Amino acid sequence: MIGKLLKRRAKTGEAGSIVVEGARKATGGKGRTRIVMTMAVFFGIFATISGRLVYLGFQTPDMSGGPQSRVTASRPDIVDRNGEVLATDIKTASLFAEPRRIVDADEAIEKLSTVLPEIDYEQTYHKLKSGAGFVWLQRQLTPKQQSDIMQLGIPGFGFRTEKRRFYPSGETSSYIVGLTNIDNQGISGMEKYVDEQGLSDLQASGLAVAKDLKPVKLSIDLRVQHVVRDEIAAGLERYRAMGAGAVVLNVKTGEVVAMASVPDFDPNNPYNAQDKDRLNRMSAGLYEMGSTFKSFTSAMALDSGKATMASRFDASHPIRVGHQAIHDFHGKNRVLSLPEVFLYSSNIGSAREAELVGIEGHREFLHRLGLLDRMQTELPEVARPTEPKVWKQVNSFTIAFGHGVSTTPLQAAVGCAALMNGGFLMNPTFLIRTQAEAMAMARKVVADKTVEGMRYLYTLNAEKGSARNARVPGYRVGGKTGTAEKVINGRYSKELNFNTFVAAFPMDDPQYLVFTIADAPHPEKPGMTDVAAANAGVMAGNIIRRSAAMLGVKPDFSHENGATLVSYQ
Amino acid sequence: MFRTSDIVLIAVMVSAAALTYKTKREAEEQLAAVQKIHAQIRYEEDTIDLLKADWSLLTQPSRLQKLAELYKSQLELQPVSARQIVGIGDLPAKALDIEDILKGRQGGMADNSDKAPSGDRDPVVTGGIAQ
Numbered sequence: 001m002i003g004k005l006l007k008r009r010a011k012t013g014e015a016g017s018i019v020v021e022g023a024r025k026a027t028g029g030k031g032r033t034r035i036v037m038t039m040a041v042f043f044g045i046f047a048t049i050s051g052r053l054v055y056l057g058f059q060t061p062d063m064s065g066g067p068q069s070r071v072t073a074s075r076p077d078i079v080d081r082n083g084e085v086l087a088t089d090i091k092t093a094s095l096f097a098e099p100r101r102i103v104d105a106d107e108a109i110e111k112l113s114t115v116l117p118e119i120d121y122e123q124t125y126h127k128l129k130s131g132a133g134f135v136w137l138q139r140q141l142t143p144k145q146q147s148d149i150m151q152l153g154i155p156g157f158g159f160r161t162e163k164r165r166f167y168p169s170g171e172t173s174s175y176i177v178g179l180t181n182i183d184n185q186g187i188s189g190m191e192k193y194v195d196e197q198g199l200s201d202l203q204a205s206g207l208a209v210a211k212d213l214k215p216v217k218l219s220i221d222l223r224v225q226h227v228v229r230d231e232i233a234a235g236l237e238r239y240r241a242m243g244a245g246a247v248v249l250n251v252k253t254g255e256v257v258a259m260a261s262v263p264d265f266d267p268n269n270p271y272n273a274q275d276k277d278r279l280n281r282m283s284a285g286l287y288e289m290g291s292t293f294k295s296f297t298s299a300m301a302l303d304s305g306k307a308t309m310a311s312r313f314d315a316s317h318p319i320r321v322g323h324q325a326i327h328d329f330h331g332k333n334r335v336l337s338l339p340e341v342f343l344y345s346s347n348i349g350s351a352r353e354a355e356l357v358g359i360e361g362h363r364e365f366l367h368r369l370g371l372l373d374r375m376q377t378e379l380p381e382v383a384r385p386t387e388p389k390v391w392k393q394v395n396s397f398t399i400a401f402g403h404g405v406s407t408t409p410l411q412a413a414v415g416c417a418a419l420m421n422g423g424f425l426m427n428p429t430f431l432i433r434t435q436a437e438a439m440a441m442a443r444k445v446v447a448d449k450t451v452e453g454m455r456y457l458y459t460l461n462a463e464k465g466s467a468r469n470a471r472v473p474g475y476r477v478g479g480k481t482g483t484a485e486k487v488i489n490g491r492y493s494k495e496l497n498f499n500t501f502v503a504a505f506p507m508d509d510p511q512y513l514v515f516t517i518a519d520a521p522h523p524e525k526p527g528m529t530d531v532a533a534a535n536a537g538v539m540a541g542n543i544i545r546r547s548a549a550m551l552g553v554k555p556d557f558s559h560e561n562g563a564t565l566v567s568y569q
Numbered sequence: 570m571f572r573t574s575d576i577v578l579i580a581v582m583v584s585a586a587a588l589t590y591k592t593k594r595e596a597e598e599q600l601a602a603v604q605k606i607h608a609q610i611r612y613e614e615d616t617i618d619l620l621k622a623d624w625s626l627l628t629q630p631s632r633l634q635k636l637a638e639l640y641k642s643q644l645e646l647q648p649v650s651a652r653q654i655v656g657i658g659d660l661p662a663k664a665l666d667i668e669d670i671l672k673g674r675q676g677g678m679a680d681n682s683d684k685a686p687s688g689d690r691d692p693v694v695t696g697g698i699a700q
């Protein structure tokens with residue numbers, strides 16, 4: 001530019017116009033040096049500025065943003081069959097401060113206390129004056145609090161969002177829904193199942209976006225689940241039992257409508273979830289089922305074709321095998337018909353039934369009903385049943401009345417359901433399943449005639465036998481009790497029992513099956529008994545009374561009111 | 570010296586610069602507005618999630634049961650017993666009084682069992698008393 005300027009001047013000189021050169025020449029030399037000096041000064045200034053810029057550009061800036069947000073993976077909601085939320089992700093914001101950037105700690109705390117009145121003034125003051133790079137002030141704020149604090153505009157405060165799993169139903173569905181760990185990965189129950197279905201892969205690849213995850217719909221009905229949990233919790237207290245549990249099964253589809261076991265834990269604060277007695281007794285507990293197993297023995301005798309309803313079994317004398325003897329609890333000491341064996345819960349009669357079928361046939365039948373194999377279902381906590389390695393005659397006798405093999409209550413319930421629903425064995429499921437889907441994978445295990453016989457026996461037992469306590473007017477309940485001596489350290493205890501109760505309703509076409517257990521219950525009041533009818537049976541009756549209407553079973557009194565029946569004919 | 574075309578060009582240039590500036594400014598404003606709305610949507614979504622959780626917490630059967638027990642004396646609510654649940658078919662037939670018999674309306678129900686409903690008459694046979 002300067003060159004141009006000079007050139008121009010030269011041009012004007014050459015043009016031949018009248019120019020007074022003297023004046024220019026007098027100052028010409030000085031002017032040039034001035035220009036050069038000015039240039040040098042400006043160059044120096046700009047060089048310093050750009051040099052400083054380059055220097056600053058190479059500096060690593062002070063990283064004081066606190067720890068990075070923990071990337072917590074999104075999980076789908078878990079809902080019950082009516083869409084009620086059982087588990088959901090909620091976003092919570094946590095407030096942190098960077099004390100180095102706080103201008104006025106007093107003012108900051110004063111402002112903050114307008115939103116968080118419960119904040120500890122002194123402690124917070126020390127935190128803010130500590131000169132540390134990062135301090136947590138308050139974890140898990142609500143969105144309202146967060147926006148209020150943001151409105152305050154205090155410098156040096158910031159938020160980190162964290163995702164937290166929340167279980168609105170708390171203890172009610174704790175064992176079914178399960179738990180997640182701190183990284184939001186399922187560690188038990190259906191949460192773990194969901195992870196195994198590919199969610200963990202999605203999360204690993206970063207594709208698990210909250211919006212794209214559809215809720216997982218369980219077969220559980222929260223209302224019935226509450227009833228079940230409420231009744232067994234009350235039962236646990238009433239009978240001072242070690243544990244109690246119940247399951248409500250839809251016999252037509254194999255769906256588990258409700259299942260609970262106490263003692264349990266609060267999934268929102270699972271500090272005691274790992275305790276020794278916190279065990280899902282229904283699917284992960286192995287027990288000798290006692291007389292409930294006589295359902296299977298009777299069904300087996302009928303299904304083998306070797307016995308009919310009219311068959312008679314000699315229960316007049318105890319059976320002796322070696323030095324062991326099998327007695328009856330409610331001994332009749334006479335020859336009993338097959339329905340009587342069931343009605344009076346005769347151990348001797350049941351053993352005779354098993355004898356009729358034979359050891360191999362007995363074993364095969366229990367395997368056919370899936371009672372001695374590991375159950376296939378979504379829940380990860382499933383125990384493997386135990387049976388004697390070699391079945392001898394005495395094993396077959398004792399197993400006939402439910403001692404000598406251990407299985408899970410849920411499995412026994414599924415086996416009973418097969419005897420009620422027309423002979424179809426279906427794996428229990430905790431997900432929604434239609435009847436058609438269930439039938440597609442069901443296996444026919446017993447003949448229609450056997451099912452008919454078993455329905456009759458259950459109904460009879462609720463009218464005249466031990467299942468009277470579970471009778472609910474209008475709902476045609478049928479059932480069977482089971483009182484087993486509890487095995488403690490490998491020996492049968494004389495004081496403590498393990499009680500079970502199986503009930504199905506309505507008996508003219510069973511739709512639901514309720515299976516309750518009471519582990520080591522005591523008599524409710526002194527002088528009362530502690531057999532299954534007095535505790536497990538009562539719980540089952542209460543569950544049916546409270547939940548039948550919700551399950552859509554229509555009450556029908558025509559069976560109980562003979563006069564009405566006649567007038568309508 | 571400046572010619573008219575120069576002035577026009579300068580004017581065009583200046584106005585073009587002004588327009589560009591204005592457009593840019595407006596785009597920035599719009600972008601800021603969009604970001605604000607996005608933030609608001611996120612906030613609303615989070616609030617919806619939270620309120621849903623809150624709702625399910627408030628409608629927990631266990632909570633409702635506790636409340637029902639607590640206010641039992643005021644509300645006088647009782648669980649529905651099985652005898653209170655009936656279908657339309659379980660309703661007893663209307664008792665006949667003397668006027669029905671005089672007008673020959675007894676057992677009228679049985680006549681229209683195979684006809685379409687007419688007037689206010691019930692097409693369903695609910696059982697007869699006078700046969």
